Amino acid sequence: MKLKSWEGMLAFLFLLTLVANAMLAPEFLTLQNQINLFQLSIEKIIIALVMALVIINAEIDLSVSSVLGLAACVFGYLVHIGVAAPLAILAALAVGPVAGLINAVLIARVGIPSLVVTLAMLIGFRGVARILVKDQSMGDFPQWVTDLGQKGFLGPIPLSLWLFVIFAVGLGVLLHRTGFGRQVVVIGTNAEVARFSGLDVARVKTTLFLMASSMAALGGVLYAARLGSVRGDAGVGFELDIITMVLLGGVSIFGGKGSMAGVILSILIILNLRNGMALTNITGHIQTGVIGILLIVSVLGPNLWERLRRG
Structure with missing residues (x-):
């Protein structure tokens, strides 16, 4: 990682955020807070890892939060009507490939722009979720399910955080060290x-949308296990944070450029900013505003930084 690169700038901002949080909130550096920092946003950050590949490929998937x-x-719903939890988990995970295939066919085969398709699916999938649970809150999951979402696994670290580390390494290798990753970048640069x-x-794009929706479905299971209940509005607005994490990491909104290291650094910055603001009693509305500003910076920042560096 070159110090003059955007990733180098993100590394500096990350260290600055750590120092500021440690000074403003003494409890910031505790182990439990560091675990909570990741656990409270775990669904977003695992989806952001795959979203990076989708955007590098010059596409976008706005439907991931609705798939989640x-x-x-x-x-x-299935647990509520008496279906065994393992079968309910399998059915929930199957939502991902089905949703991803719908997106992929319309985008990669029919040729409709991904922005249009996934925006429509964002509304459509959300509607199906509300039909299932209506205005109810459905919970009473088996204890082992909530334990997986809330308690440590192989130590104090929860299963979801272990999954994030595995996916971060695996997708980093996929993007930067495999032929498929090179195809993702080349197609994102110029598909024709x-x-x-x-x-x-079409095959590469289909694979990416299947990956994105499958990861979102996994995020939905982790979300239900972490909270111990679900509502029809589960995951509303998550796409804003997810896209911000990716773009702030230096991934070009026009495709063909980006690194997994940058995305991971961006995730760390945003998680620590949110955590620091929460510890200092800054309200959720202000936190959302800060993320909105970061989204603007994430679009303009890398290009401006590159111009300044060259100058």
Whole structure:
């Protein structure tokens, strides 16, 4: 990682955030707070890892938060009507590939822009979730389910955090060290050139949308386990945080550029900012405003930084 790169700038901002939080909130550095810092946003950050690949491929998936909510509601509804929890988990996870296939067919095969398709699916999947659970809050999950979402696994660290580390490493290797990752970047740079070069553009895009929705469905199961109950509005607005994490990490909104290291640093910055603001009693509305500002910075920042560096 070059110090003059955007990733180097993010590393500096991350250290600055750590120092500021430690000075303003003494409890910030405790082990439990560090675990909570990740656990409270775990669904967003695992989805952001895959979203990075989607945006590098010059696409976007706005429906991930609704897929998360639908998967959580499918799990909650099935448990509520008496289906065994393991079967309910499998059914909730199956929501991901089905949703991803719908997106992929319309985008990669029919040719409708991903912004239009996934915005429509955001509304559609959310509607199905509300039909399932209506205005109820469905809970009473088996104890082992909530334990997986709330308690430590192989030590004090919860299962979801272990999954994040595994996915971060695995997707980093996939993006930067495999032929598929190179295809993702090449297609994101210029899909027509990639197609004329013999790359199966539709197959790559289909794979990415299946990955994104499958990760969102897993996020829905983790969300239900962490909270111990689900509602029809599960995951509403998560897409804002997810896209901000990706773009702030240096991934170009136009595709063809980005690194997993930058995305991980961006995730760490945003999680620590939110945690620091919460510890200093800054309200949720202000936190959302700060994330909105970060979204603007994430679009303009990398390009401005590159111009300044060259200058």
